[in-house]
Amino acid sequence: MHTVPDIRRSSGASMQPKRRLGNWMPQQEEAAVAFRRRLAQAARERGRSEPMTGVVRELQALVEGDSVLRMNLSRAIDEALAAGFETAYANFDELICIVDYLMGYAPPFNATVPVATPLNLVLDWPMCMPSGYAVFRDPAFNAQLRKLLTHWCGFLSGPHSRTHLTTAEPDGWFSERAQHKMQLSDYLCDRTQQHWGFASWNDFFTRRLRDDARPVHEPSNPAVIVNACEASPYDVSEDCQLHDRFWIKAQPYSLREILAGTDRNVVERFVGGSVYQGYLSAFNYHRWHAPVAGTIREAYNVDGTYYSELEREGTDARGLNDSQGYTTATAARAIIVIEADEPALGNIACAFVGMAEVSSCRIAVTPGQHVVKGSELGFFQYGGSTYCLIFEPEVIRSFEPGPPFRDDSPPLKVNSLLAHARP
Structure with missing residues (x-):
């Protein structure tokens, strides 16, 4: 058995444990290993009697038909095992069996050891090995991952995904513990119906708030900018550049890359302006709302990567978390640009970034449409997510709250105060 190294993060003279943010995966690697083992066992059992899903066969054919891709992925697995990480698979064939099993997997509720992004947890170590970085940036590989995740999203949008949409303890998303953890009383549902009226897992994941659950902070004050997502603060950056080196450890925001279309x-x-970034928790509301009143000028999706990390962040248990600045320029995302009704605010660019299992960033507005502060803009379907708001120079007076931000910062409510604009 491999021993698990103590992966830690340098902070001045002290060493602090690195943490997986947002409750998408277990904090402790021991729990992650136990989950991978259970998945691998279930996958082997399914593989004995069930044919492989078509989209998974396509991924298998892609890797096996590209000698460089197969070499790099095989080496990434070997490197992870040699470094002492337990993946629960020893080669690509065993990995593809687990991936196939996940195409029909509905996540259970677990307040203490959540695994809301199971494929991310399965790929966790090979993706941040030296050979893995090239694999997870490969355009053809990411195109096939998109098809794979779209297939899984389809399963999660169907009735067979409702296995754990029950009040059963401990796995039910409507169990007493889940209701408390997720503040389910804030959301629209019909508790008299089976599965509380939700048609699918994704229907539950993208559940809507009650009208009075998240009031808009000072809706008539144009100098108040509100949170577009229910997310914990991650970063604030000033003086952003048109092109910057988003691939270095500092991960400055590179506007031309983020706003690719x-x-x-x-x-x-936006050059010289401000960027605010926040990350979403597995247990939070996943719809996006307008931070200001204005007219939609741009609304489009950008294809990109799904599990690509930044080498300079090192081999760790939270590579995607530490690479969030980098992902704004590389990952699949939705871009919405709002021309504010208040001329002093100019344009605000919103980047809603899919991380890991997010295969759908769904835009709900169109160019030319007027929105009021707090109007819905779109939503993430299942997976880990981050977002940023980009402001023109000299617009923001102060963010609320401001940096430095803690890893365990609670999420800021959607439609709550995010920033004050200059007079």
Whole structure:
């Protein structure tokens, strides 16, 4: 058996444990190992009697038909095992069996050891090995991952995904502990119906708030900007550049890369401006709302990576978390640009970034549409997520709260105060 190294993060003279953010995966590697073992066992049992899913066969064919891709992925697995990490699979064939099993997997509720992104946990160590970085940036590999995740999203959008949409302890998402943890009384549902009226897992994941659950902070005050997502603060950056080295450890925001489909003249208006970034928890509300009143000028999706990490963050248990600045320029995302009704605010660019199992960033507005502060803009379907708001120079007076941010910062409520604009 491999021993698990103590992966720690340097902080001045002290060493602090690295943590997986957002409750998407277990904090302790021992719990992650136990989950991988259970998945691998269930996958082997299924594989004896069930044919492989078509989209998984396509991924298998892609890797086996590309000698460089197969070499790098095989080496990444070997490197993870040699480094002492327990993956629960020893080669690509065993990995693809687990991936196939996950195509029909409905996540259970677990307040203490959550595994809301199981594929991320399965890939956790190979993806941050030296050979793994090239694999998870490969365009053809990511295109097939997109098809794979779209297939799983389809399962999670169907009635067979409701296995754990029950009040049963301890795995039910409507169990007493889950109701308390997730504040389910804030959401619309019909408790008299089976599965509380939710048609699928994704229907539950993208559940809607009651009208009075998240009031808009000072809705008529244009100088108040509100949170677009229910997310914990991650970073605030000033003086952002048109092109920057988003691949270095500092991960500055590179506007041309983030706003890949926006006209350069519009992007240049943000040069020298501010960026706020927050990350979402597995247990939180996953719809996006307008931070200001205004007119939608851009609304589009950008294809990108799903599990690519930044080498400079090192081999650790939270690689995607520590690479969140980098993912704004590389990951699959939705971009919405709002021209504020208040001229002093200019344009606000919103980047809703899919991480790990997020295969769907669904936009619910169209260019030319007017939105009031707090209007719904779209939503994430299942998976880990981060987002950022980009402001033109000299717009923001102060963010609330401001940095430094703690890893265990609670999420800021959607529609609550995020920033004050300059007079």
